Amino acid sequence: MKNDAEIALLREANRIVSVILDEMGAAVRPGLTTMRFEQIAQDMCRKFGVVPAFQGYGGFPYALCCSVNEQVVHGFPSNRVLEEGDIVTFDMGVIYDGFYGDSARTFGVGEIPDETQRLLDVTRESLMRGIEHAVAGNQLYSISKVIQEYVELSGFSVVKRFVGHGIGRNLHEKPEVPNFVPRGVVDLPLKAGMVLSVEPMVCVGSPDVEILEDKWTAVTKDRRLSAHFEHTIALTQDGPEILSRSDH
Template sequence: MKKYRGIFIKNENEIGLLREANRIVASILDVLGEHVRPGVRTMHFEELAQKLCQEHGVKPAFQGYYGYPFALCCSVNEEVVHGFPSERILNEGDIVSFDMGVVYEGFYGDSARTFPVGKVSDEATRLMDVTRESLMKGIAQAKPGNSLYDISVAVQRHVESNGFQVVRRFVGHGIGRALHEKPEVPNFVPPGITGVPLKPGMVLAIEPMVTVGTYEVEILDDNWTAVTRDRKLSAHFEHSVAITNDGCEILSLSPGAVR
């Protein structure tokens, strides 16, 4: 493993391990999505995630990370990220975001998706669609010859042109032997900063968090759950991707995922 500007450059073997870690994450998210329906406790998804980690022989990446108590981040409606699974019941019209990570042979997988609960509003559908689309537009810029902020520009432009906002407080990140590595991958362009050139062997977790109203967030009393300040809806999609000589490979894509 080499370093470039403090960023770990992965070799083919390391990317292979990251590919398997993220394949497992994608398969877990597929199963969680199949269980989303009105009347389900959000703790059910935590129990399912724990069971699936055991079946795959992997360790939950988030549990114990800076004291986070669960395997799964489960965020409903105005909850942006880091929501706790609980006895809360999903209701018709809710949207629920799952952020899931695992450790496989010392390497991390990390991906997130937002799901509708039954029939949801047109606004919620548009929010999820635009967030997913912004992720894919960012990924399309993740290639050698571009800079990190080409990803950021693509995400921000698509989100804001559709009337939504990008959360500033939380950003994407490098990923490998650690869950969070350099570089940070913002979904907006910080003013006056030049982006890091993208090189083959970089592995990034790109994760737009998009809101209907303000992009400002508050942290609840559990010291983890981030909610929109105006309590309007938020959606979250994430893929881990490897920069290759030909462009990039989405490591956390699965047949069940919506592209």
């Protein structure tokens, strides 16, 4: 549970993340290496005077998680060149005055096929529908249920290995926020003052994933496409507030 002063710091941390994602999204085009976006992330962290939250976290070596096509999450920036029709996910976090910001978006590279665009649209919409149910008095898994149902009715699948989380002075806090309804687990009432990072990861094919030899990059086992969108939200008496927006 967070008080108003803590939520104000979380709001600024997440606003900064959103501005960084804006900058990276505007730069996406065929021919760039994914390492270029790591440079943008590092430069903007210096500009804002914040610490890259992921770099060094559990040994992760970069400021940015950069995942292309079949890479679901935790991809390394590298010399890989983006090509027309690819999709690329940027998952970014910062530490501002002791509090964490965390958000993710998937972008198309140049012109992408209609079905790929639908994957992005459904993933983003599932996130927004989940956020609508993040209301004090609801149960935690009401968020999970609406995400899972919308994704599956749209013909896609939800990754179950990775879930959302609480956030504050630590990057990952309780409770976990799954994008599916787990079986045999006691639900949790939602209360004003909670701050949650909700982050559906959606696949064209099977939701099963495996970890590459770098021990970080998660890819779909069938090597089909995956998209990922994440917002950090605060639960207020007036409903959910998206903190990871650029216009605060």
